[in-house]
Amino acid sequence: MTKSETTLSKLRAGSNSTQECKELMSYLPKDRNFFTEHLYQYQGFWYPPNLLEGVLYSQKHFHARDSDIILVSSPKSGTTWLKALAFALVQRQEFQNPLESHPLLHNNPHSLVPFIEAFNFHTQKDTFPRIFSTHIPLGSLPESVQDSSCKIVYCCRNPKDAFVSLWHFMKRLVLKEMVGCTMEEMVRGFCRGSSVYGPFWDHALEYWKESLENPERVFFVMYEEMREKPEEWVMKIAEFLGCSFTEREVEDGVLEDIVNLCSLENLSKLEVNEKGKLVNGMETKAFFRKGEIGGWKDTLTPLLAEEIDKATEEKLLGSAFRFFC
Template identity: 45%
Template sequence: MALASHKQANEENEIIISLPKESGLGAGPYLHLFQDFWCPTNSVEGVNKFQKHFDAKDNDVFVASFPKSGTTWLKALTFAIVNHQQFSSFDNHPLLSSNPHELVPFPEFMYSHDLHDQILSLSNKSEPRLLSTHLPFPSLPQSITKSNCKIIYICRNPFDTFVSVWEFFNKIKPVSSPEFIFEEAFEKYCNGIMGFGPWWSHMLGYWKESITRRNKVLFLKYEDLKEDTVFHVKRIAEFLDSPITQGGESNTVIEHIIKLCRFEKMKDLEVNKSGCILNGVEKKNFFRKGEIGDWINYFSPSMIEKLSKIIEEKLGGSGLSFKVHS
């Protein structure tokens, strides 16, 4: 057993060594170009195992996202919808005592640890299993893409995404990671060099799937969810065939779910103010501002022009666009 484990570790190291690497925005000193996306060093092993060993079930639900695009909020909303029959009391709800990332785990991060234990843990998870991923669509395990499980994807205006990424990784980066000034980090982002990037191909992969397979992928924008939360939470519930969309009390239930998952409420919960999760990241770092348009306080005119051109170049003609709030 120890020999097999040692052999596997050597294989993982060989994969990492063989990949192109760059310093970039991620949870570690380097990012590796793995299957056409930039994967943090400490995630390559977990991603590889996730692809090889994850066995999707038809009733699985995945929350997929590009990092710092509203993941935590969407996890909370989706958890409350999926588990409403089990946890119908909003006064004693798991979201009041657990961080959304604990309730909706990332298998690619879990698989970086003991594989057997994590496979067992996921197979014993109550159904429907609610899980999450930062992987681009083409790199998802085939068992996910070929099954009937559902994916809810969220992305965000690329301007605000960069600011959120910059602030987040500055707080969590290890001492061994390179120091980037804002302008250097922006150049990396414009070149797509950040964890799970390029951001444009990440968005487009799920966008195209949401058009061709509407029953498989629901595509959301953070800005839309903020501006008309009731409408889009109903969309999520309908996409998941949730019973809360039927009956006279559906609006009341949805209002309660929205209130339970409000950014300010979650940020103020004791459980989200202290302690760590996801390989030592402090829970409080997942709650910064949750605002739309904060990027205007960071960007110079030349940066605005440059990123606007990249958005037009990469997303033009796809039908995917973003309103710029300033």
């Protein structure tokens, strides 16, 4: 079996789905997708079989605590960076000295902050607070999360950059079986909402509205604003999570050290992120590219960019929400 076939089989994972998941998929709406035979619509959003099963599993078995921290994003919207920052700032008292021994220097952020729909949330160490991540839409979060007082940090990214990042992510995984998949076809699927955890806009709008109604529970941050002023936004996230930086910490460079340690430029150069693999076999280098604001211009044609802009305009009609341009 080739490298691409191995990776693809792990992403699909449809043949090993539980009987419950198979029965559910038999009557759910489905649509063609670029890397799996079908996506299935569940509770208004689209999933390949393995992720659908992960969502179902988390809804039944994930037990949130009031002290938990849940990091949320759409795929390729700053997830890896947010995980690193949250882990470093929450655990800074334990790991700040010496910096050379920090877990992030030897572990990919996805290994330190597990996805609750990836079946491995049980491996999270019983620390205080526990930190998890997810791409699950607000309305599909496990009831234990919705009923708890745990804190949620949502990172949102411009849809064109998020789309292009996802495109390159899949290409870097060497998915040669993306049969018949062109950039144009993938854009069309994205725009009609048929993408992994899509519709992209509904995903963001749900959490944005919740952040307005329950600001003590949900903190909404723009990826682009964090990239432009990382220290300012890391301080805001720390305050939201109840672990604000002291004046002494700022003066001593603790905040600056965390921002530098977790920068995409630094993380991408670490051996663990250049040559490492996650437990599912995915190469860690696939999670790092440029992370630039407006990087979509190097990939999307003007016509494809216009298609995404039109979809964005339609989706946000009547809403005060706007993506960072």
